[in-house]
Amino acid sequence: MTDIDTPVDDISEAPVAKPGKPIAWPLGLAGVALVIVGSFLSWSYDGQILNDLSINFYPNGLQILAIILALLSLVLLLVEKGPLVKLGSWLDATLGLRALGVGLVLYMVLALVAISVESDGLINVNPGGYVTLVGGLLIAVSAWMLPLHQLRDMSEARMPAWFDILSIAVLMAALLFTAAYALAQTEAWPLILCLVFVGAAATCLFRCGVMTFVSHAGQRHRKVLTLAAFAAAFLFPFTQNGDDTNMSIAGSVLVFSATAMGLNIVVGLAGLLDLGYIAFLGSGAYVAATLSTSAFATIDWKPPFLIVVLVGACVAATLGLIIGSPTLRVSGDYLAIVTLGFGEIFRFSMFNLDGNNGPNLTNGPNGIPGIPDLVLFGFDFGTDHTVAGVELTRNANYYFLLLILVGFVILTFSRLNNSRIGRGWVAIREDEKAAEAMGVNVFGLKLLAFAIGAFLAGMAGTVKAHQDGAVSPDQYIFLESAFLLAAIVLGGMGTIVGVLLGATILKVLPEKLRFFLEYRLLLFGLLLVLMMRFRPEGLVASRRRKLEFHEEDEALAVAVEEERLIAVEEAK
Structure with a gap:
């Protein structure tokens, strides 16, 4: 394989560049300098806006984000012309700079708009804000003056193993601290600026080729990548300083992710459109609630929680078999309608099992409140703990338990995906008639997909019941099934990272953007429309x-x- 520092011997392999303008490179450097200088100056006269941007020579978090974008621009400029020029045949500095330039301009425009809206107009914008905006404009203009390059295939790039591992570690650390900082924002404008920063940085890394290199490095060191990802997730509660609100959101994300991963087997691998999948999560939750020591529980048997998890998962899988046996003989739109009906039947059944319209199992619309916290092996999940001087709250305790559950679900999905069963599911998804003609047991594999997907959702439901402390039929409406399906489509059907990313986006953003309460569904629909238009295969396909x-x-x-x-x- 080709080493990343090996010169190009064959002229046919050399990068082909359209001529750029000589002023582009120094113009970009000037823009970087202005962004950094402007970020050290005051942006706002009013210190109550955007976490206080009124202090000179002491940049706050939002100004540091602008400096980071400027430093990334500087690195790409040095790749274009400078000490890092050897990387020019592998990294497309121009495309990366264009993303950073546009991102910086948008970032600063929104920052100035926020200052104007929150105060009495642009009169409260200090010179530092304008200097930084001009710097972003210069970077954007220079990026469009620089030439585009014909690059080598990044899969041929080889670096020492330690460099690959270091790249993975740096990426995970950056994701961890970025997530911690973004979730720490409680006001609207700082959070929006954080999202713009993440979008600009991510677009830059993808377009210039850095993420392609990290992806190949991850393929070469899969165990390291998996370990680094779980290490970053494990360390996340230690960045929250005892903030129980963010840990509650993180726990909800993990429940949503585990459930979406189960649905990914049904939709992403087998190609079966299920619009009532939330019922399997609800069945697991109701099993855990009825077998708990709550005063409102309706079953006298109180087994250990590990038994409850298996019972809840098996009940959900049994429901999957019962529903799947008669309905999987139809496909496409008809299957979607049938599963939609099943989701509604489950919800109304939970309403009617109240002792009046049927046996008293669920307390009807009142649900089962007062579900106690788990106590496993002497560890009380409802008690705050202090580890390494950091307070871990109740929701942080459940977060660690859910992290183990998500790890199990991911392991199950990956093993099935790489097995003969997984290849059979993919064959059914691609062409059911051809798969059947080749001897694939189409009905049996479909039924297995329904059962395994329901089993995983039931497991997640048993933990969710104890984390929430109550269950009720209103928690398991059709909209939740739609969001699960949207997470898979948005992230990338049939993938692990894509589904986790889609679930995180669709669970975190509605929680953090509550100031857009009336427009959340509108923004959600707009996001899906844009995705289907410009990237129908998903974010990570x-x-x-x-x-x-x-x-x-x-x-x-x-x-x-x-x-x-x-x-x-x-x-x-």
Whole structure:
């Protein structure tokens, strides 16, 4: 393989660049200097706005974010012309700079608008804000003056193993601290600026090729990548300083992610459209509630929680088999309608099992409140604990338990995806008739997908019941099923990272953007429309999924075919 520092011997492999303007590079450097200088100056006269931007030579968090974007721009400028020029055949500095330039301009425009809206107009904007805006404009202008390059295939780049591992560690650390800082924002404008920063930085890293390199490094060191991801997730509660609100949101994200991963088996692998999947989560939650020591529980048997998890998961899987057996003989729109009906039947059944319209199992619309906190192996999840001088709240305790659950769900999904069963599901999704003609047990595999997906959702439901402290039918409405499906479509069907990302976006943003309460669904619908228009394969899509929407990409087709041949060889 080619080393990243190896010179290009064949002229046909050399980067081909359109000529750029000589003034572009110094203009970009000037823009970087202005952004950094402007960020050290005061942006606002009023110290009550945007976490206090009124102090000179003492940048606050939002100004530091602008400095980070400027430093990323400086690195790419040095790749274009400077000591890092050897990387120019691998990284597209121009595309990365364009993303950073546009991001900086948008960031500063929104910052100035926020200062104007929160105070008495632009009169309260100090010179530092304008200086930083001009710097962002210069970076954007210079980026459009720089030439585009023909790059080498990043899969051929080879660096020492320690560099690959360091890259993975730096990325995970950056994600951890960015998430901690963004969640710490309680006001509207600082959070919006954080989202713009994340969007600009992520777009830059993807477009210039850095994330492609990290992706290949992760493929070469999968165990390191997995370990680093879980280490970052494990350390997240230690960044919250005892903030129980953010840990509650994080716990909800993990429950949502585990449930979405189960639905990903049904929709992403087997291609079965299920619009009533939230019922399986609800069945697990109701099993845990009725078997708990709550004063409102209706079943006298009180087994240990580990038994409750298995019972709840098995009950959900049984419901999946009961519903799937008669309904999986239809497909497409008809299957979607049937599963939608099942979700509503489950919800109304929980209403009617109140002792008047049926046996008293669920207390009807009142639900089962007062579910006590878990106590496992002497550890009380309802008590605050202090570890390494950091207070871990009740929701932080459940967060760690849910993290273990998500790890189990991911392991199950990945093993199934790489097995003969997973290949059978993919074959059914691609062409059910062809799969059946080749001897695939179509009905049996469909039913298995329903049962396993329901089993995983039931497990998540048992933990959710204790974390929430109560269950009621109103928690399991059709909209929740729609959000689960949207998380899979948004993140990338059939992938692990994509579904986790989609679930995080759709769970965190509505919670943090409560000041847009009346427009949240409108923004959600707009996001989906834009995704379906510009990236229908999802944020993090598999190569096979990308090829379905980009059939003209010959290089991608070759890569997919190579992956298929490797899978066939492994199967033999």
